[in-house]
Amino acid sequence: MIKFDRFTLENGLRVIVHKDEYTPLACINILYDVGARDEDPDRTGFAHLFEHLMFGGSVNIPSYDEPLQRAGGENNAFTSNDITNYYLTLPVANLETGFWLESDRMLSLAFSEKSLKVQRNVVIEEFKQRYLNQPYGDVWLLLRPLAYKVHPYLWCTIGKEIRHIEEAGMEDVKAFFKKHYTPSNAIMVVSGNIETEEVKRLAQKWFAGIQSVPKPVRSLPTEPEQTEYRNLHVKREVPSNALYMSFHMCSRRDSAYHTLDLISDLLSRGNSARLYISLVKEQQLFSEISAYLMGDLDKGLFLISGKLLSGVSFEQAESAVFIELEKLKQELISEKEMNKVKNKMESTILFGETSVLDISMNLAFYELLDNAESINNEVGKYMAVTPEKIQQSAREVLVRKNCSSLFYEALN
Amino acid sequence: MEEKATIGVSQQPNRTMAPAFGTLDKVEIAEAVKSVLPGGIPVFKIDAGSQELVKIEIIFPGAGATSQPYPLVSVGTNDMLDEGTVNYSAGALAEQVDFYGAFLQTEATLDFASVCLFSLNKHLANTIPLLEEMIKNANFPEHEFDTYIQNKKQKFRVDEAKVSTVARKRFTQILFGDKHPYGNYIIEDNFKSVNRNLLSEFHSSAYALKDSYVVVSGKIDPRMEDLLARSFQTVEAPKKDKITIKAQALNPDRSSQKYFVEKKEAVQSAIRIGRILFNKTHPDFAAMQVLNAILGGYFGSRLMSNIREEKGYTYGIGSGIVSLKQAGYFFISTEVGVEVCKAALKEIYLEIKRLREEPVSQEELTLVRNHLLGSFLRSADGPFSLADKFKGIFDYGLSYAYYQNYVQTILNITPIELQKLANLYLKEEDLIELVVGKMQ
Numbered sequence: 001m002i003k004f005d006r007f008t009l010e011n012g013l014r015v016i017v018h019k020d021e022y023t024p025l026a027c028i029n030i031l032y033d034v035g036a037r038d039e040d041p042d043r044t045g046f047a048h049l050f051e052h053l054m055f056g057g058s059v060n061i062p063s064y065d066e067p068l069q070r071a072g073g074e075n076n077a078f079t080s081n082d083i084t085n086y087y088l089t090l091p092v093a094n095l096e097t098g099f100w101l102e103s104d105r106m107l108s109l110a111f112s113e114k115s116l117k118v119q120r121n122v123v124i125e126e127f128k129q130r131y132l133n134q135p136y137g138d139v140w141l142l143l144r145p146l147a148y149k150v151h152p153y154l155w156c157t158i159g160k161e162i163r164h165i166e167e168a169g170m171e172d173v174k175a176f177f178k179k180h181y182t183p184s185n186a187i188m189v190v191s192g193n194i195e196t197e198e199v200k201r202l203a204q205k206w207f208a209g210i211q212s213v214p215k216p217v218r219s220l221p222t223e224p225e226q227t228e229y230r231n232l233h234v235k236r237e238v239p240s241n242a243l244y245m246s247f248h249m250c251s252r253r254d255s256a257y258h259t260l261d262l263i264s265d266l267l268s269r270g271n272s273a274r275l276y277i278s279l280v281k282e283q284q285l286f287s288e289i290s291a292y293l294m295g296d297l298d299k300g301l302f303l304i305s306g307k308l309l310s311g312v313s314f315e316q317a318e319s320a321v322f323i324e325l326e327k328l329k330q331e332l333i334s335e336k337e338m339n340k341v342k343n344k345m346e347s348t349i350l351f352g353e354t355s356v357l358d359i360s361m362n363l364a365f366y367e368l369l370d371n372a373e374s375i376n377n378e379v380g381k382y383m384a385v386t387p388e389k390i391q392q393s394a395r396e397v398l399v400r401k402n403c404s405s406l407f408y409e410a411l412n
Numbered sequence: 413m414e415e416k417a418t419i420g421v422s423q424q425p426n427r428t429m430a431p432a433f434g435t436l437d438k439v440e441i442a443e444a445v446k447s448v449l450p451g452g453i454p455v456f457k458i459d460a461g462s463q464e465l466v467k468i469e470i471i472f473p474g475a476g477a478t479s480q481p482y483p484l485v486s487v488g489t490n491d492m493l494d495e496g497t498v499n500y501s502a503g504a505l506a507e508q509v510d511f512y513g514a515f516l517q518t519e520a521t522l523d524f525a526s527v528c529l530f531s532l533n534k535h536l537a538n539t540i541p542l543l544e545e546m547i548k549n550a551n552f553p554e555h556e557f558d559t560y561i562q563n564k565k566q567k568f569r570v571d572e573a574k575v576s577t578v579a580r581k582r583f584t585q586i587l588f589g590d591k592h593p594y595g596n597y598i599i600e601d602n603f604k605s606v607n608r609n610l611l612s613e614f615h616s617s618a619y620a621l622k623d624s625y626v627v628v629s630g631k632i633d634p635r636m637e638d639l640l641a642r643s644f645q646t647v648e649a650p651k652k653d654k655i656t657i658k659a660q661a662l663n664p665d666r667s668s669q670k671y672f673v674e675k676k677e678a679v680q681s682a683i684r685i686g687r688i689l690f691n692k693t694h695p696d697f698a699a700m701q702v703l704n705a706i707l708g709g710y711f712g713s714r715l716m717s718n719i720r721e722e723k724g725y726t727y728g729i730g731s732g733i734v735s736l737k738q739a740g741y742f743f744i745s746t747e748v749g750v751e752v753c754k755a756a757l758k759e760i761y762l763e764i765k766r767l768r769e770e771p772v773s774q775e776e777l778t779l780v781r782n783h784l785l786g787s788f789l790r791s792a793d794g795p796f797s798l799a800d801k802f803k804g805i806f807d808y809g810l811s812y813a814y815y816q817n818y819v820q821t822i823l824n825i826t827p828i829e830l831q832k833l834a835n836l837y838l839k840e841e842d843l844i845e846l847v848v849g850k851m852q
Binding site (some may be wrong): 073101125130288339 | 424425427428430431432433434435460461463464484494502503505506507510511512513514515529530532535559562563566567569570572573574575669677678679680709710711712720721722723724725726727734747749778779782783785786787789790793794795796828
């Protein structure tokens with residue numbers, strides 16, 4: 001049971017406070033409700049580039065990192081297709097330094113031309129390092145546009161291509177900030193050995209003066225239902241063939257999400273999971289295989305990916321996966337197997353709640369989903385899944401006409 | 413319940429001034445408490461945390477790569493502990509582990525190997541015996557071995573296709589020489605020569621409980637120790653003498669100081685620059701940590717500021733000091749665009765030269781000090797981190813005084829002392845350089 005208090009400032013900033021008496025650290029996590037899905041299709045990669053610019057100095061403070069490091073703090077951030085999340089930890093006595101820094105960059109950035117120029121280069125190098133200079137690095141650049149035709153999930157967080165990053169200009173940066181980096185579009189979680197009253201005082205002092213702007217309204221195109229199987233076959237200089245199968249599924253907010261999450265666990269969580277036992281150990285078609293959910297806030301993807309052993313054809317591998325999926329649709333899973341994945345999930349959730357940073361991030365994310373209270377209902381939602389629900393979701397989602405497959409073939 | 417904060421908007425705070433902040437002048441570390449199981453195995457406990465869960469790690473100091481007779485034996489033995497035992501098939505064991513929501517993690521490093529159980533307290537009576545089964549009764553079935561090797565080889569090939577992997581392995585090979593286990597990394601031929609008997613024999617000698625110790629961290633259940641004692645009561649003598657390869661060829665003959673491995677298709681080059689240094693038992697180790705931080709040990713370091721934040725040549729650059737049982741080494745590591753590779757190299761050497769020629773300013777030193785102390789506080793936060801802190805000294809025969817000394821060094825070191833260290837340990841002629849990729 002994770003306890004917390006909550007209040008909202010008049011400008012719309014939501015603040016959640018989690019007290020942890022055991023840690024000498026304090027954590028501030030700020031989630032902005034903006035991600036790559038909010039980008040212009042001709043200006044992709046922008047939300048992530050923007051995240052880099054958030055460290056390039058704010059209106060009153062030339063450097064973000066330096067004063068934080070001086071107060072013994074550390075920070076980082078990540079961007080996904082749905083959200084941009086910033087977090088810092090520092091000795092609890094220096095908590096106010098975090099409020100000062102975070103509030104100033106919510107107030108306004110410095111919008112330095114130099115920072116934009118340098119961070120464009122840094123992000124381009126990140127693009128190369130993670131997507132181009134790695135074996136299988138471009139998989140998502142290929143798979144997303146195969147699975148999505150109109151929804152912005154069709155591009156990666158890093159962007160469709162390097163050119164979009166090269167072309168990002170200062171006017172774009174300013175407009176993006178004005179629209180998305182506002183108090184009403186943010187959720188702040190503060191945790192550590194601190195009292196809610198003190199957090200209220202600090203929030204009031206540093207954040208209340210930031211102008212209130214209505215929360216932007218999101219209206220994204222809906223991905224039409226997929227009606228036939230899709231396939232893309234590419235050849236690359238990699239050591240072995242790899243297969244990626246994606247299936248459209250519900251949103252993270254939908255009640256079927258937990259069922260599908262447990263299906264992915266039945267298939268590939270731990271060494272007793274179905275795909276591992278059947279396809280890696282018994283039939284020896286794959287050297288490794290996994291099933292997982294993207295956890296997207298709009299209708300998302302269920303993924304199965306694996307590396308083929310040499311001599312195994314793509315068709316053979318893919319049909320072996322479908323046979324395993326068929327079993328889920330034909331036969332109800334046993335109570336024992338049902339309990340196994342539930343126990344594992346309970347354990348995973350509890351082990352994921354062992355640091356203030358993880359708890360803070362989760363609280364912010366659940367608050368965005370619907371309500372931070374959900375953090376304490378999550379185990380219960382998994383426990384409520386039944387073998388019948390598993391069968392029903394498998395029948396709806398894990399079908400061939402809903403599948404987009406990428407055959408990633410090794411040259412030589 | 414949601415409530416609106418009622419205090420009105422007060423006057424704007426002064427945003428141009430940093431709020432007052434304090435500097436840590438000491439860091440308290442909760443120490444592990446020792447007890448001994450009836451059979452003689454020491455157990456070190458960190459009782460902390462609020463969730464009803466625990467991490468139990470059993471460490472075998474003689475099961476790392478430095479003790480193996482042949483490459484792949486240490487890691488193979490460790491990886492295969494859960495691939496079948498006298499009483500369970502691999503599948504049946506996995507079924508049990510998963511059913512009780514436990515996680516098993518095995519690790520084989522250069523210096524030691526370990527087996528780790530993560531379990532909810534309520535399942536300990538069922539999960540601790542699984543740990544026992546793996547350690548005592550692993551039997552390395554032939555067919556599981558074949559599957560393991562086949563899959564491991566494929567993962568190895570994927571890994572080898574990454575410039576960063578090639579750079580990391582090749583660099584330690586150049587540093588330590590390919591005769592020493594620290595530099596003798598796995599090559600594809602090793603997969604042909606290794607066999608299950610080598611693993612089974614290694615298991616009999618290296619996983620003897622007599623030499624092991626246990627580190628437990630989390631919220632410790634009062635029944636835990638009894639359960640451990642029941643499973644790890646009998647301490648048998650090792651069936652065979654262990655083979656430990658002594659520190660040899662630590663200074664291998666090198667034909668050159670600069671090495672280049674070409675990757676024609678690369679869009680980035682991986683750079684490694686460094687040298688053999690010492691491990692944490694050396695009196696200068698703590699001070700070198702400070703010097704390293706200034707150069708490349710944190711986000712605001714000189715290398716990051718210059719090469720990423722000023723020039724945009726890379727997504728990241730850093731430096732570090734690795735402490736191993738028999739030695740240590742210093743390294744700088746980055747991946748840069750091939751077209752700026754030469755320029756990046758030049759800047760790296762310039763930054764090292766600055767450390768030798770100019771004393772660091774008090775302002776920068778204060779910042780690094782505060783950052784390192786904050787980092788240290790973070791590294792000791794929570795039960796699992798405290799367990800790592802314990803292992804970090806116990807493996808080297810050090811006491812908790814090591815950490816007090818580390819904090820004192822951070823607080824007291826002077827710019828002149830740092831400059832001396834740079835002149836002693838970071839001479840350009842002592843540094844080895846490796847580039848993997850393209851040089852334009």
